[in-house]
Amino acid sequence: MTLGPVTSSTDLTTPAEEEASTVTDGKKIEGRSLGRIAWTRLKRDKVALTGGGIIIFLILVAIFAPVLNKLFGHPVNEFHQDKIDPNLGGIPPIGTWGGISTDFLLGVQPVTGRDLFSQIIYGAQTSLLIALLATLLAVMIGIVVGITAGFFGGWIDSLFSRFMDLILAFPLILFAIALISVLPPTYWYRVTVIVLIIGGFSWPYIGRIVRGQTLSLREREFVEAARSIGAGNFRIIFRELLPNLAAPILVYSTLIIPTNILFEAALSFLGVGVPSPTPSWGRLLSDAVNYYEYDPMYMVVPGTAIFITVLAFNLFGDGLRDALDPKSNR
Amino acid sequence: MASSTQTERTATRPATDNLLEVSGLEKHFPITRGAFVRRKVGAVHAVDGVDFSIRAGETLGVVGESGCGKSTTGRLVTRLLEPTGGKITFEGRDITHLSTGAMRDLRRDVQMIFQDPYSSLNPRHTVGTIVGAPLRVQKIPTPQGIKRAVQDLLELVGLNPEHYNRYPHEFSGGQRQRIGIARALALRPKLIVCDEPVSALDVSIQAQVVNLLDDLQRELNLTYMFIAHDLSVVKHISDRVAVMYLGKIVEIADRDALYATPFHPYTLALLSAVPVPDPARRDRAQRERVLLTGDVPSPIDPPSGCRFRTRCWKAQDKCAQEVPPLRELASGHRVACHFPVEEAERTPQGRMAAQQAAAEIPPDNTAEPAL
Numbered sequence: 252m253t254l255g256p257v258t259s260s261t262d263l264t265t266p267a268e269e270e271a272s273t274v275t276d277g278k279k280i281e282g283r284s285l286g287r288i289a290w291t292r293l294k295r296d297k298v299a300l301t302g303g304g305i306i307i308f309l310i311l312v313a314i315f316a317p318v319l320n321k322l323f324g325h326p327v328n329e330f331h332q333d334k335i336d337p338n339l340g341g342i343p344p345i346g347t348w349g350g351i352s353t354d355f356l357l358g359v360q361p362v363t364g365r366d367l368f369s370q371i372i373y374g375a376q377t378s379l380l381i382a383l384l385a386t387l388l389a390v391m392i393g394i395v396v397g398i399t400a401g402f403f404g405g406w407i408d409s410l411f412s413r414f415m416d417l418i419l420a421f422p423l424i425l426f427a428i429a430l431i432s433v434l435p436p437t438y439w440y441r442v443t444v445i446v447l448i449i450g451g452f453s454w455p456y457i458g459r460i461v462r463g464q465t466l467s468l469r470e471r472e473f474v475e476a477a478r479s480i481g482a483g484n485f486r487i488i489f490r491e492l493l494p495n496l497a498a499p500i501l502v503y504s505t506l507i508i509p510t511n512i513l514f515e516a517a518l519s520f521l522g523v524g525v526p527s528p529t530p531s532w533g534r535l536l537s538d539a540v541n542y543y544e545y546d547p548m549y550m551v552v553p554g555t556a557i558f559i560t561v562l563a564f565n566l567f568g569d570g571l572r573d574a575l576d577p578k579s580n581r
Numbered sequence: 582m583a584s585s586t587q588t589e590r591t592a593t594r595p596a597t598d599n600l601l602e603v604s605g606l607e608k609h610f611p612i613t614r615g616a617f618v619r620r621k622v623g624a625v626h627a628v629d630g631v632d633f634s635i636r637a638g639e640t641l642g643v644v645g646e647s648g649c650g651k652s653t654t655g656r657l658v659t660r661l662l663e664p665t666g667g668k669i670t671f672e673g674r675d676i677t678h679l680s681t682g683a684m685r686d687l688r689r690d691v692q693m694i695f696q697d698p699y700s701s702l703n704p705r706h707t708v709g710t711i712v713g714a715p716l717r718v719q720k721i722p723t724p725q726g727i728k729r730a731v732q733d734l735l736e737l738v739g740l741n742p743e744h745y746n747r748y749p750h751e752f753s754g755g756q757r758q759r760i761g762i763a764r765a766l767a768l769r770p771k772l773i774v775c776d777e778p779v780s781a782l783d784v785s786i787q788a789q790v791v792n793l794l795d796d797l798q799r800e801l802n803l804t805y806m807f808i809a810h811d812l813s814v815v816k817h818i819s820d821r822v823a824v825m826y827l828g829k830i831v832e833i834a835d836r837d838a839l840y841a842t843p844f845h846p847y848t849l850a851l852l853s854a855v856p857v858p859d860p861a862r863r864d865r866a867q868r869e870r871v872l873l874t875g876d877v878p879s880p881i882d883p884p885s886g887c888r889f890r891t892r893c894w895k896a897q898d899k900c901a902q903e904v905p906p907l908r909e910l911a912s913g914h915r916v917a918c919h920f921p922v923e924e925a926e927r928t929p930q931g932r933m934a935a936q937q938a939a940a941e942i943p944p945d946n947t948a949e950p951a952l
């Protein structure tokens with residue numbers, strides 16, 4: 252994929268304009284940057300916009316979780332055993348759809364009767380916080396390593412490329428389980444370690460893309476032109492290369508966020524995610540496995556939350572890629 | 582007029598006469614294998630012993646087929662590449678190997694216009710940023726502000742100064758090349774290496790850009806090294822022309838002398854490949870063509886002796902054994918050939934005869950005489 256550079260290899264303007272170049276045309280002369288053009292394209296992509304809308308909605312939900320919970324929910328760890336059917340062994344909630352009612356918007360947890368709505372919105376907080384922090388870390392390491400490898404080439408490139416291969420071949424889940432299970436289960440401790448693990452192992456995806464793009468950008472004549480006016484490596488990397496790398500970095504960051512969300516959910520599912528009682532979609536899902544015969548809704552609700560979130564990021568990321576890739580049709 | 586050797590000139594003439602002097606210039610790109618421990622397994626002889634000089638205010642045209650090392654020579658002269666051998670002197674100063682600091686100063690005097698107007702402008706920068714970059718990087722004082730300086734430059738190259746905030750993709754190929762020219766002019770250089778500045782442009786626009794460069798040369802007292810891959814493009818703008826083949830200069834002469842009486846078989850072949858615009862004359866020109874058959878040999882393992890021998894219709898044993906030196910055959914007209922083209926051969930009949938003569942003493946190599 253070539254992002255950014257050549258808009259098209261054919262001239263959009265006719266040769267006749269060549270002569271007219273010194274004539275001021277009536278309308279205001281304002282440059283249309285590639286970013287603006289991409290935005291115009293993105294605005295026409297309904298699917299991507301829907302994805303983007305859902306992402307914004309989820310982020311707002313996560314930020315305003317306490318407020319939303321006050322308005323529509325119940326305290327996270329408040330037991331409502333009156334919502335549990337005592338005739339069925341005190342396990343499933345009263346009602347057909349897992350106890351969904353105007354009072355409990357997404358039903359209640361089996362046995363304890365805790366409000367699922369509050370679990371889901373606080374779970375969104377956990378999920379997005381960890382996924383976004385991990386992605387940020389991955390992007391930062393990926394950019395530094397990718398640019399260094401691609402720009403300097405030679406043995407530096409060989410070294411970093413092999414290192415990235417090594418990390419991608421690492422049995423990550425096993426390592427994560429082993430490491431996290433021996434660490435103390437306090438909230439920030441776990442969050443930090445999980446972010447470090449997810450970010451520390453997903454950066455090669457960004458690193459490889461950045462390296463590849465840098466390798467091809469480095470050969471373009473504008474880099475040589477920058478050198479010929481006396482620009483040093485620092486200026487070439489920051490002023491010439493990075494602006495051209497922004498688009499692919501943005502796209503691939505958006506696309507590894509859902510992977511990281513799934514990873515966090517998987518860790519929680521396996522019992523090595525954020526510690527209870529902090530709500531987490533993955534842990535809800537793993538808890539639901541115990542009750543799926545009595546209360547299938549308990550599994551459907553967090554499952555849907557994960558599904559929608561991952562799908563939204565993927566749709567938006569794909570749309571972003573199409574909008575930023577000049578080779579796709581306008 | 583140039584005397585017989587370059588070294589003599591340097592010694593006897595003031596340095597201001599020749600703005601640039603190049604002798605024995607070499608660039609071999611190593612070919613390496615292995616990921617960590619890189620072994621050198623060979624080298625691309627991109628430029629292999631080139632001598633020429635450019636006087637202040639003149640234009641030296643450099644012509645040759647694709648891959649013969651024209652761009653590499655240009656990049657060596659602008660010091661974008663480090664030579665592997667030889668010497669480059671600019672204004673009497675040795676610039677073959679420079680420190681980073683000294684290189685920065687050299688950049689002000691020697692600039693380059695690039696071959697591809699699509700890849701030579703950063704698509705993420707506005708025209709203002711691109712043309713203003715040299716001023717910013719070199720910290721050139723601009724009394725009326727950078728924007729004004731850039732707009733003056735845009736006007737100088739025939740662009741609308743109000744297009745300051747536009748992006749490269751909003752311009753046509755010819756306009757983009759003008760932006761590249763404005764950037765090269767920003768530092769008021771003395772020497773500009775124009776690397777095939779019009780090859781990527783429509784024929785209708787080529788003349789406009791060449792004329793612009795011509796006008797700028799007169800206005801700003803510039804010196805050009807003008808690279809092109811056919812002789813027709815450099816004909817109007819050059820004072821002298823050098824013909825390159827596989828990393829070497831095979832012929833260098835004043836423009837008129839080179840076009841009227843080429844001495845090197847390769848130059849003759851190139852000249853007869855120049856398209857003739859007038860249809861009435863085109864037929865005759867077609868018949869008189871010296872056709873270049875076969876491919877250019879690989880610069881990794883160039884032929885022994887004369888590099889052109891695998892495609893030369895005059896090739897003989899001597900050509901495979903001895904490297905022809907660049908000899909002065911007429912005043913200021915230097916040719917690297919053992920058997921230079923004779924007057925009689927400048928007609929098709931003459932060439933035929935020469936070819937037959939060559940065929941009677943077949944060279945001991947795979948060379949196939951071609952007409």
Ligand SMILES: Nc1ncnc2c1ncn2[C@@H]1O[C@H](COP(=O)(O)OP(=O)(O)OP(=O)(O)O)[C@@H](O)[C@H]1O
Nearest residue numbers: 610625627646647648649650651652653654810880
């Ligand atoms: N950085 C490099 N590394 C290895 N080989 C190179 C490099 N740059 C150029 N070459 C080789 O050197 C030779 C001369 O290349 P150069 O670009 O100077 O040719 P050119 O005459 O400018 O051709 P063109 O008309 O296609 O621009 C070619 O065989 C090319 O493959």
Ligand code: SF4
Nearest residue numbers: 887890893900918919
């Ligand atoms: S005659 Fe011999 S030396 Fe001259 S160009 Fe032909 S091959 Fe080379």
Ligand SMILES: [Mg+2]
Nearest residue numbers: 651652653696
């Ligand atoms: Mg070239």
